[in-house]
Amino acid sequence: MTKKRRVFDIEFDESAAAVPAGTAETRRGPMATAITENAEALTARQAAETAIRAENDALAHEHVRLKKAGLITDLIPLDAIRTGKLTRDRAPGRDPEIDELKTSIRSIGLSNPIRVEKLADGYELIQGYRRLTAFRELFEETGDAQFAKIPSGLNAGGEELQKLYRRMVDENLVRRGVSFGEMARLAMAYRAEDPNVESYDRAVELLFASSGRQRRSYIKLFVRLIGQIGDHLKYPEALPRALGLNLLKRIDEQPAQIRQLAAVLASEPDRSAEDELRLLNGFLSAKAARPKTVAQKSAKTTFRLSRPEGIAKCTAADGRVELRLERDFSGLERQRLEAAVQAFFDSLDAADRG
Incomplete structure (x- = not known):
């Protein structure tokens, strides 16, 4: 008689059961393997993206820092740069030193970039007009593409007007030939543009803070001079310091002479800078018309007396008696001098009573 097989009898593969669950030998299906690989790839990609974002943030912060410090430079097209924001402390006409600068640029390039401020549709020049x-x-002159763009330092936008002027002023103070007339006109232009500057003197103090006190004092005097006769001058930037100060002194003493000065300058409307200096010097050389005063004559008595020491010169006038003699009176005792003077006055009083 055969034994019946139970319905629930299951035969196990002993070799598979011999491997404990959770070990490296555990079998995984294709789906599980794909999910694991995708998860690992996603984690790696997220880590890479995080590292890239951190690096980009660091670069952005560094860019902002360098830009604020004015250390970012770029090649900017010439026609994208404007020069109208700041009044330049420049004499009208072409700067004769430009040719030397052009020769240097041709030979070795531009050693010091200009400075500009970014605008919505271009750039504004801050430093580097020449x-x-x-x-x-x-x-x-050349049409050479290497001169179509200029190396430029990029200033952070929105910088205060005073700082922009100070940058230009401090750069130009080391340049030869900046006259007091040019500096005075620049201070006057700055005050006209900044409503927070209450006076021309304050404008000079702000713009030329790096200069010595004496220089600032001269600039203020030239501001006064140009304020009074600037409309009559064609070349205030050509005024030497001494000539300008002498003109101001003459005008301060006799304000009515401004009309005479205007007439002198108007006599040569097509004058050059040299002609204007000649006219101004001639104006100062001419004797100013001064009102005549009647000198009050005072009575005076003079006589001489023979003394053992020599001749004593005596002068008597209203409120004054003067005695001159070749003798050292400083060695006399004070009491003796007082007694002698007292005796002198007593003798005069006695003569009046007699």
């Missing part, structure tokens, strides 16, 4: 002018002339 360098920009040299590049523009070189490009116009």
Whole structure:
């Protein structure tokens, strides 16, 4: 008789059961393997993206820091740069030193970039008017593409007007030939543009804070001079310091002479800077018309007396008696001098009573 097989008898593979669950030998299906690999790839990609974002943030912060410090430079097209925001402390006409600068740029390039401020549709020049002018002339003369763009330091936008002027002033103070007339006109222009500056003197103090007190004092005097006769001058930037100060002194003493000075300058409307200096010097050389005063004559008595020491010169006038004699009176005792003077006055009084 055969034994019946139970319905629930299950045969196990002994070799598979011999491997404990959870060990490296556990079998995994294709789906589980794919899920694991995708998860690992996603984790790695997220870590890479996080590292990239951190690096980009660090670079952005560094860029902002360098830009605020004015250390970011770029090649900017010449026609994208404007020069109208700041009044330049420049004499009208072409700067004769531009040719030397152009020769240097041709030979070794531009050593010091200009400085600009970014606008919505271009750039505004802050420093480097002569360098920009040299590049523009070189490009116009040669058509060379290397002069079509100029190396420029990028200033952070929104900088205060005072700081912008100070940057320009401090750069130009080390340049030769900046006259007191140019500096005075710049201070006057700055005050006109900044409503927070209450006076011309304050404008000078702010803009030329790096200069010595004496220089600032001269600039203030030239501000006064140009304020009074500036409309009559064609070349205030050509005024030497001494000539300007002498003109101001003459006008302060006799304000009515401004009309005479205006007439002198108007006599040569097409004058050059040299002609204007000649006219101004001639104006100062001419004797000013001064009102005549009647001198009050006072009675005076003079006589001489023979003394053992020599001749004593005596002068008597209203309120004054003077005695001159070749003798050292400083060695006499004070009491003796007082007694002698007292005796002198007593003798005069006695004569009046007699």
